[in-house]
Amino acid sequence: MKLLRGVYEGPQSYGILRVAASIRGVHALLRALPGEAYFRTLYGARERSGEMAPVTLSPLRKGLEDSMAPGNLARDLSGVIRRHPKTEIVILVRSEASLLSEETFPLPSLLEIEGTGRPPELVTFPWERPGMSETEAAELALEDLIQSRMQDRPERSPYPTVNLFGPPIFGPGAAAEYAEAERLLDMVGVEVNARVPLGANAGDLGRLPRAWANVLLYREVGESATLYLQDEFGMPRVTTPMIGAAGTGAVLRSVGELCQLDPKSVQRTIWAELARTAKLPWYARLEPPETFQDRRVAIFGDFTYPLGLGYALAREVGLEVTACGTYLTHLERDFLFHAHTFTEGAFVEDDPDEVAAR
Structure with missing residues (x-):
């Protein structure tokens, strides 16, 4: 017997759900067989926050159309909005079984969010296909979520800020990696406009163009999104891995240059910090x-x-x-x-x- 798939990565739906669960205000409707709906179990075991994963199962099943059991897509979407009234974005994710079944369904109009008078945004992913890898799907899903919030063009912040594009939820030490990068950037005089995807909310996605540059802590997930922001808004990116003394120093120098900071001051800060913390x-x-x-x-x-x-x-x-x-x-x-x-x-x-x- 030979293992062909699933050793290094999970299915494409798992990557999309990791991105969705990282952003507050996003809820995922997973079209899958009941046996494929293990994400909520993993979320509870890994996060231990007491909160449920923002994922609802719409099971694939054969039954009468007049049945009230879950499985009717339009009814399941309406149920998500009723049970989660603060949801701003609803995404439709399809599992391997759903993609292989080649089922087609019209996208219904969503109910209005109570108090706002408008429905949440429904985002679908037409590029989903059987056999797609988890990381590639996560990368494309993040780009699509950002594009869905780009109706307005916010002005650039009056002071130097950057966006941090790092790993999604379940990434090893992901929260600590964001925090350490933010601490180092603060030392050179640069604020963080948004952490994406982990720690962001749906509103933050529309405010990404306010930053002066994008820093990629985890290029696997942020590559397509930052290229889109670069093409559409002229936002430069810093792609050097922030690992080791040389890599960390190179990132901070690049950010200082893009944010028009005094290079000598930035270099002194880098030397002082690395002399204290860089042990390798x-x-x-x-x-x-x-x-x-x-x-x-x-x-x-x-x-x-x-x-x-x-x-x-x-x-x-x-x-x-x-x-x-x-x-x-x-x-x-x-x-x-x-x-x-x-x-x-x-x-x-x-x-x-x-x-x-x-």
């Missing part, structure tokens, strides 16, 4: 050369972390990176371009057996 270069210089002699490293993961870690180990510690790989085949060209700057063993592979053979 200090440890590499303290240890005798024999400690790292003939030590080789192999790295495998998504996109941002393998590249950031590879840069840090090769340039700050001096280790030989013999292999650096990713399972994200849709980012193959960009990954190989960056990984080849510090190793000749860059590769892209989503077959676990092939990865283990390396």
Whole structure:
């Protein structure tokens, strides 16, 4: 028996639901078989906040049209709005079974939100297809959610601000990563306009163009969204992984330049902060050369972390990176371009057996 899928990533619906659950005011209606509706269980076990995941199941089933049981899409959408009156965006997500069934249904008009006199926005994803990966779907879903809130063009903030595009919910240490990036940016005099997707609300998505630049902490999910903002609003992006002393310093210098800050002041702040917190270069210089002699490293993961870690180990510690790989085949060209700057063993592979053979 050979595992073909599901080792490194889940299905496309799982990626979309992770993005939806990261943004307050967004509720997902999942069209799936009952056995595919495990996201709420994972949410409760991982988050432990006492809140239910903003996901409602619309089960695939065969039955009479006059039945009041869940499964009628129009009735299920109306139920979401009645039970969650503060919802601003409702998204329709389809599981693998729903996509393979090739069912078609007209999109109904939604009920008005009580107190506002207008219905919530319904966002669908026509690009969904069977076999699509979790990360690729999350990336495209975030772009579509942002586009759905771009009816107005807000003015740029009068002071330097940036948007942080990081990992969605369930990302390892995601909240801490946002917080640390915000702390470092505050030290150089730059405020955070919005954290996206984790920690944002539906209103924040429409205010993203107020920022002076976008900083990608996790390029896998924010790539398409920041390219859209760059094309439509001329917002520059900083894509260097904020990992290690060199990567962190490069990001802060780039942000300072884009926000028209005094470069000498920014550099002094970077030196002072890294001298206090960056222990990896200090440890590499303290240890005798024999400690790292003939030590080789192999790295495998998504996109941002393998590249950031590879840069840090090769340039700050001096280790030989013999292999650096990713399972994200849709980012193959960009990954190989960056990984080849510090190793000749860059590769892209989503077959676990092939990865283990390396």
